[in-house]
Amino acid sequence: MDARLTEEHERVQETAREFIESEGGTDLARRQADGENVVDDLWDELAGLDYTAITVPLEYGGFGEGMVYLAALLEAAGRYALPGPLPETAAVAVPLIRDLGTDDQRSTYLPSVADGDLRLSLAVYDDETEPLPGSIQMGAERLGEAETAEFRLEGTKTLVPYAGETDVVIVATRTRESQGYDGVSLFAVETDHDAVETTRMDSLDWARPMYEFSIDGLTVDEEALIGPLHGGGSALVTAMDRFSVAGTAMLVGAADRAVELSAEYGTEREQYGQPIGRFQAVKHRTADMWVDMQGARSLVYYAAWALDGDEPDAARAAAATKSFAADRLHRVFGDDIWNHGGMGFTWDHDAHIYLKQAKSWRNFLGSPEANRDRLIDARLATERNR
Amino acid sequence: MDFSYTDEQETFRHELRAWLEENAPEGWLEDPELPDDDAERVEFLRDWQRTLADDGWAGVHWPEEYGGRGASLVEQTIYREEMARINAPPQINLIGINLIAPTLIEVGTEAQKQRFLPKILSAEEIWCQGYSEPEAGSDVASLTTNAEANGDGEWLVNGQKIWTSYAHVADWCFLVTRTDDSGKKHEGLTVFLVEMDQDGISTEPIHQPHDDRTFNQVYFDDAVASADLVVGEIDRGWDVVMTLSAFEHGSTSIYSIEQRYLALLEYCRTETRNGTPLVERDRIRQQLADFDARIQAAKATHYRNVSKQAESGTPGPEGSMDLLISDELRHDLLNFAVNVQGPAAALWENGHNAFDETSGYIRSYGAWIAAGTGDIQRNIIGERVLGLPKDNKSKTSHRSE
Numbered sequence: 001m002d003a004r005l006t007e008e009h010e011r012v013q014e015t016a017r018e019f020i021e022s023e024g025g026t027d028l029a030r031r032q033a034d035g036e037n038v039v040d041d042l043w044d045e046l047a048g049l050d051y052t053a054i055t056v057p058l059e060y061g062g063f064g065e066g067m068v069y070l071a072a073l074l075e076a077a078g079r080y081a082l083p084g085p086l087p088e089t090a091a092v093a094v095p096l097i098r099d100l101g102t103d104d105q106r107s108t109y110l111p112s113v114a115d116g117d118l119r120l121s122l123a124v125y126d127d128e129t130e131p132l133p134g135s136i137q138m139g140a141e142r143l144g145e146a147e148t149a150e151f152r153l154e155g156t157k158t159l160v161p162y163a164g165e166t167d168v169v170i171v172a173t174r175t176r177e178s179q180g181y182d183g184v185s186l187f188a189v190e191t192d193h194d195a196v197e198t199t200r201m202d203s204l205d206w207a208r209p210m211y212e213f214s215i216d217g218l219t220v221d222e223e224a225l226i227g228p229l230h231g232g233g234s235a236l237v238t239a240m241d242r243f244s245v246a247g248t249a250m251l252v253g254a255a256d257r258a259v260e261l262s263a264e265y266g267t268e269r270e271q272y273g274q275p276i277g278r279f280q281a282v283k284h285r286t287a288d289m290w291v292d293m294q295g296a297r298s299l300v301y302y303a304a305w306a307l308d309g310d311e312p313d314a315a316r317a318a319a320a321t322k323s324f325a326a327d328r329l330h331r332v333f334g335d336d337i338w339n340h341g342g343m344g345f346t347w348d349h350d351a352h353i354y355l356k357q358a359k360s361w362r363n364f365l366g367s368p369e370a371n372r373d374r375l376i377d378a379r380l381a382t383e384r385n386r
Numbered sequence: 387m388d389f390s391y392t393d394e395q396e397t398f399r400h401e402l403r404a405w406l407e408e409n410a411p412e413g414w415l416e417d418p419e420l421p422d423d424d425a426e427r428v429e430f431l432r433d434w435q436r437t438l439a440d441d442g443w444a445g446v447h448w449p450e451e452y453g454g455r456g457a458s459l460v461e462q463t464i465y466r467e468e469m470a471r472i473n474a475p476p477q478i479n480l481i482g483i484n485l486i487a488p489t490l491i492e493v494g495t496e497a498q499k500q501r502f503l504p505k506i507l508s509a510e511e512i513w514c515q516g517y518s519e520p521e522a523g524s525d526v527a528s529l530t531t532n533a534e535a536n537g538d539g540e541w542l543v544n545g546q547k548i549w550t551s552y553a554h555v556a557d558w559c560f561l562v563t564r565t566d567d568s569g570k571k572h573e574g575l576t577v578f579l580v581e582m583d584q585d586g587i588s589t590e591p592i593h594q595p596h597d598d599r600t601f602n603q604v605y606f607d608d609a610v611a612s613a614d615l616v617v618g619e620i621d622r623g624w625d626v627v628m629t630l631s632a633f634e635h636g637s638t639s640i641y642s643i644e645q646r647y648l649a650l651l652e653y654c655r656t657e658t659r660n661g662t663p664l665v666e667r668d669r670i671r672q673q674l675a676d677f678d679a680r681i682q683a684a685k686a687t688h689y690r691n692v693s694k695q696a697e698s699g700t701p702g703p704e705g706s707m708d709l710l711i712s713d714e715l716r717h718d719l720l721n722f723a724v725n726v727q728g729p730a731a732a733l734w735e736n737g738h739n740a741f742d743e744t745s746g747y748i749r750s751y752g753a754w755i756a757a758g759t760g761d762i763q764r765n766i767i768g769e770r771v772l773g774l775p776k777d778n779k780s781k782t783s784h785r786s787e
């Protein structure tokens with residue numbers, strides 16, 4: 001056992017930090033929030049650094065790395081709330097295609113992802129108020145009984161991250177009357193298709209925009225079906241677990257930065273003739289922020305490792321990660337605002353960027369409450385023979 | 387990054403597990419109960435520790451030359467996990483084994499090691515830690531218990547210690563005294579190894595809220611400390627004090643907390659209220675799940691700390707994080723365990739329920755004070771990890787230095 005990041009992981013983090021800082025750090029998120037599309041340029045650079053190739057298997061021109069490596073990178077990206085669908089592409093779409101795709105699908109998509117020519121996202125919700133899996137309602141109707149089937153997709157998906165800045169969206173549909181994750185099939189849909197429209201939503205987190213994704217009667221053939229017909233549900237759940245862990249890795253990076261900002265301010269800012277960090281109300285709050293951040297980081301690392309190794313408790317670890325981190329890290333960002341006094345409550349301070357990210361992340365792909373339900377069910381199922 | 391155990395480490399686990407199957411006190415594996423009677427309990431615990439020591443399972447983290455097993459940090463983690471799994475009886479000489487011996491191994495003389503270590507291991511000599519005084523707890527360096535050389539190669543100790551765990555059964559005390567009060571508070575301290583069974587020392591048990599009497603007041607009235615039993619140097623005891631404190635912060639009780647959690651889960655699964663199992667109530671499910679996530683986080687954090695320490699060699703301030711996390715987790719869990727008892731929470735030992743954590747819940751308040759309070763741990767993290775300025779009062783005093 002050596003539960004630390006390897007030197008290679010740390011090196012990747014360091015180069016990523018240097019690169020993002022040289023690009024302006026959180027300014028990238030600010031520009032994206034101002035409506036500028038920074039993703040295109042940024043993506044070329046990320047591809048130049050091979051970051052887009054990390055999870056792509058070796059035979060398709062990637063590095064064949066898993067969630068641990070990616071989480072290390074995303075932690076560095078999260079320090080600056082780096083815009084762009086890197087979690088969606090590298091943590092969600094690539095493993096789905098790698099694990100479920102046909103040879104054709106792999107050789108169509110994966111090398112382009114590695115080269116930085118293709119970005120992907122995931123569409124699960126049909127409704128912004130219904131939780132998953134109930135919100136998966138869009139149907140994909142099978143046309144005819146021919147050997148090579150065709151499917152007709154129709155309807156609107158919502159809350160699709162970065163849909164307007166991606167080339168392909170993996171869409172969760174129902175292909176037979178069913179409930180839960182049973183009867184779910186996944187289709188890869190190209191965003192530049194005439195029948196497809198993406199509309200940017202008024203997102204809480206301006207830097208990581210959500211989109212509506214409308215399909216106005218689109219016929220696709222079997223080549224668009226990722227994984228088994230009716231049987232994509234369990235792979236989707238694992239994909240969402242990867243997404244959860246990846247997103248939390250970014251928040252951990254942000255929280256690490258927030259603690260750093262609070263600690264720096266605590267040594268510089270003086271009130272009543274002394275640095276405010278000498279007041280234990282501030283010192284202890286900052287210490288608690290650090291402890292919560294470390295707890296979330298430990299869970300991210302463990303879950304990433306468990307997902308990579310297909311450990312029996314991988315899903316439980318992912319559920320623990322989201323349920324532990326969502327509200328605690330949100331509080332870390334709030335405490336960072338508080339520690340900075342009036343300065344903290346300004347557009348110029350970074351705390352609000354992180355805070356919004358944490359809040360919009362909270363219920364996405366499963367609230368902490370929903371994840372706690374999953375967690376306890378899993379625990380009750382295994383605890384006897386532990 | 388690798389959270390898995392190597393084959394070698396798993397072998398260690400299985401060896402220990404097999405040994406426990408064979409050697410756990412009779413009936414313990416089915417029904418882990420300590421004798422009620424104080425004297426019987428002490429005898430029982432001494433026996434247990436001797437049994438452990440005889441087969442090399444008492445001080446697993448000690449070097450082999452002193453009778454330990456030279457276990458790596460990961461093996462120590464496995465050791466704690468396995469001991470928690472069978473809810474093993476505590477080691478009565480815990481302070482000797484976990485705090486005093488490692489300190490002696492690091493800074494004691496060879497003669498001191500030869501003289502004391504074997505008997506610590508076998509529990510032939512039980513130890514206590516004489517730090518706190520009525521006016522000096524968190525602020526250990528403000529202590530006043532005084533030691534003066536009498537010219538015959540001996541030192542005479544006068545003063546009072548308090549909250550001294552196990553002093554009533556201890557044979558020796560790791561005693562911090564003031565030998566010079568002309569300088570700064572943390573200068574002029576000296577650590578002695580002092581024999582408890584002498585005329586100059588008397589102990590008086592303090593009654594604790596959970597009804598036990600495991601800590602004491604200790605009075606020194608011209609007690610004799612031998613000059614060759616100084617640890618480190620005269621007037622330079624602060625470093626020794628800090629060495630021991632690092633060991634005090636550098637372990638975790640997360641595995642025993644996890645065992646309690648699993649017992650609580652089992653209770654909530656089988657116990658019904660108005661015909662519904664507790665675990666099916668949303669509020670209770672959510673809380674149980676949150677504890678589960680916190681325990682997973684604490685364990686993974688501990689693994690990360692251990693991995694870091696395995697390389698750096700010394701327990702760093704991360705120990706304060708382990709301590710803080712597990713103290714609060716234990717308390718919150720036991721508090722919740724009492725809450726789910728329903729009206730029976732009004733009872734001390736509720737005969738109707740198979741699950742009773744009342745005294746554990748009361749005891750948990752002591753745990754988060756004992757090795758330095760949560761406030762002190764937060765100071766350590768704030769100052770030593772995050773680089774925040776030291777508060778004026780703590781600059782030269784409290785345990786965090």
Ligand SMILES: Cc1cc2nc3c(=O)[nH]c(=O)nc-3n(C[C@H](O)[C@H](O)[C@H](O)COP(=O)(O)OP(=O)(O)OC[C@H]3O[C@@H](n4cnc5c(N)ncnc54)[C@H](O)[C@@H]3O)c2cc1C
Nearest residue numbers: 515516517518523524549550551752755756758759761780
């Ligand atoms: C179960 C138990 C077993 C113990 N066993 C031993 C033992 O074997 N040997 C031994 O020597 N001692 C032992 N102790 C004593 C223990 O180490 C002290 O109680 C502890 O260090 C706190 O000191 P105090 O009791 O004097 O409280 P104080 O130091 O007076 O603290 C009172 C309150 O003030 C806060 N406070 C104090 N200083 C600061 C500061 N700088 N910043 C912020 N807050 C502060 C504390 O957090 C606490 O809330 C034991 C205590 C307990 C409860």
